[in-house]
Amino acid sequence: MRKLLMDAASRSARYAEEIGQRRVAPRDQEIAALHALGGTLPEHSEEPATVLRLLDEVGSPATVASTGGRYFGFVTGGTLPVALACNWLAGAWDQNVAVRAMSPVAAHLEDVAAEWLRQLFGLPSTCAVGFVTGATMANFTGLAAARHALLARAGWNVEEDGLFGAPPLRVVVGDEVHVSLLKALSLVGFGRTRVLRVPTDRQGRMRAAALPDLDDRTIVCIQAGNVNSGAFDPAADVCARATQAGAWVHVDGAFGLWAAAAPQRAHLVAGFDRADSWSVDCHKWLNVPYDSGLAFVRSAADLEAAMSVSAPYIAITPQREPWFHTPEASRRARAVEIWAALRSLGRFGLADLIEHDCRLAARFAERLSAAGVEVLNDVVLNQVVVAFGDDETTNRIIARVQNEGTCWCGGTMWRGRAAMRISVSSWVTTENDVDRSVEAILLERHRVLDPLRHRAIDPRGPD
Ligand SMILES: Cc1ncc(COP(=O)(O)O)c(C=O)c1O
Known part of the structure; x- marks a missing residue:
């Protein structure tokens, strides 16, 4: 029992430590590899340590890195270390x-x-x-x-x-x-x-x-x-x-x-x-x-x-x-x-967490707006809604941002227009995460809006 639980703890700690370095959305091949978890119901028992290893080796890469600092999908909090422990x-x-x-x-x-x-x-x-x-x-x-x-x-x-x-x-x-x-x-x-x-x-x-x-x-x-x-x-x-x-x-x-x-x-x-x-x-x-x-x-x-x-x-x-x-x-x-x-954060720590995310949402809005992206809402809390022109362009950019992997933002319809939603809800997100994400979003916008010029500076080019 102890060995198994310690193995689980060390795998979990590694997952948590590496979350900031990995892509936010898993790659197609990592999702395809999940078939290894299926197949027919096993007839015979398997070593618990083998089951745990399989889950980690196949399952962990196919997770969405929503506990990292650059997941802005839906309204998704991360996990405070003390809450996880x-x-x-x-x-x-x-x-x-x-x-x-x-x-x-x-x-x-x-x-x-x-x-x-x-x-x-x-x-x-x-x-x-x-x-x-x-x-x-x-x-x-x-x-x-x-x-x-x-x-x-x-x-x-x-x-x-x-x-x-x-x-x-x-x-x-x-x-x-x-x-x-x-x-x-x-x-x-x-x-x-x-x-x-x-x-x-x-x-x-x-x-x-x-x-x-x-x-x-x-x-x-x-x-x-x-x-x-x-x-x-x-x-x-x-x-x-x-x-x-x-x-x-x-x-x-x-x-x-x-x-x-x-x-x-x-x-x-x-x-x-x-x-x-x-x-x-x-x-x-x-x-x-x-x-x-x-x-x-x-x-x-x-x-x-x-x-x-x-x-x-x-x-x-x-x-x-x-x-x-x-x-x-x-x-x-x-x-x-x-x-x-609550015991760990205290009243002030919780206030800081909420205020920190609201400030980061405002930072997102300011930087995107300064680059000519249309911010569609009054950013009063942790939510930012933006559009990149017509609906088709906005949806193409959202899909590219999600696929690129630096960050993850979802799509929505806002007052009759396709829009990208950015929700800053994690304790772990930093200013640097916001700036990296803004850069990634603007690069994808550039690839969609100016594909010919972009190909000259980036050989990977547009779609
Ligand atoms: C305003 C509002 N109400 C309800 C829900 C549903 O919450 P849950 O998925 O935790 O049931 C959400 C989820 O984003 C929400 O934003």
């Missing part, structure tokens, strides 16, 4: 945190992390917290609590009687709603297209003036951090209207809510603390290993009513029972890495 120890513990009796340490770490997180996000100490896989499940969890609360008020027990015949609820979203929220709406039985969509402005923010009349049968979903632009919905206006009408406000704050942790960005989340439920990802900006998300619900009773079940064989204590706060029963101890990251 504690994740390994937690792997050895192999704790199930469904109920407190199964793992006193994991349940206690949830209590501790929940309190620290409530303080960081400025949420009331009575607010309940569920440790889930990510923002999609956190959205699901918040909406399930909302569904319970609004239907209970209308005299309907949705947990017992389901939605058939229930009083109708209305759901209001911004036109720029994240797809995961629509998926969560479909999972709680509200449907993806039954929603009322409120128009948004140029940055993707919901126009508060265009909100319909609200009432106590309405759930309004707003977002802290548009997945492309990073923009924030006008929470103060929306929450004021909703509170007056008795409507429920759910916040999709997958990455944007972390702005609350950095004093220079905290103004962006003003008013969001007045909502009723919130979703946040830890595998994004807290830089803990996948998967890790949080659902916060102001009324613990509503979340517990939506999630609680009991069985005679499951011992329940009077303390907070983890499975009364999540859709899952058996779960890994995600609070371990969250606790480790």
Whole structure:
């Protein structure tokens, strides 16, 4: 056992040490080599050390170097060394945190992390917290609590009687709603297209003036951090209207809510603390290993009513029972890495991490803009959206950047135009990583826009 685990540790350390020197996206041949992991189900057992070696030798080269400093795809955090190390120890513990009796340490770490997180996000100490896989499940969890609360008020027990015949609820979203929220709406039985969509402005923010009349049968979903632009919905206006009408406000704050942790960005989340439920990802900006998300619900009773079940064989204590706060029963101890990251960074370290990434996003925007690239969004957070001319040109440049390997940026459609998204979400990214990436992006632009001149200076030439 010791030899195997030490081998795994030394392979992992090598992988982590070499991440900055390798291509960000794997080569085609490295992906093709993955066939060695397949074939028919083995009849006989194989040495654990051989299995580990195969995984490392074939699997590691086919990973995307998202823990390195030049991965800007989607909204992807790296992994803080302390979070990774504690994740390994937690792997050895192999704790199930469904109920407190199964793992006193994991349940206690949830209590501790929940309190620290409530303080960081400025949420009331009575607010309940569920440790889930990510923002999609956190959205699901918040909406399930909302569904319970609004239907209970209308005299309907949705947990017992389901939605058939229930009083109708209305759901209001911004036109720029994240797809995961629509998926969560479909999972709680509200449907993806039954929603009322409120128009948004140029940055993707919901126009508060265009909100319909609200009432106590309405759930309004707003977002802290548009997945492309990073923009924030006008929470103060929306929450004021909703509170007056008795409507429920759910916040999709997958990455944007972390702005609350950095004093220079905290103004962006003003008013969001007045909502009723919130979703946040830890595998994004807290830089803990996948998967890790949080659902916060102001009324613990509503979340517990939506999630609680009991069985005679499951011992329940009077303390907070983890499975009364999540859709899952058996779960890994995600609070371990969250606790480790917060304990290690402290309030100031976390603020620095958030602010550092925001500054690097601004650096990206300034350098690209200075070189004539069109920046399409106000860079208020960690997101930059750029275009290189028409859609075809932009898409060609994105594909070339991804293939070249210095960095990785994804594509999107922004306000009707093809665009490249740059998301700076890792603790490890440096100014040098940004400058190298800008250089690589501009070189690919040059290869596409000026192929003949480029061939004269670079014999590899254009496509
Ligand atoms: C605004 C927003 N909401 C929800 C999600 C979904 O998060 P997850 O993939 O962790 O479920 C994302 C992911 O990027 C997001 O940016």
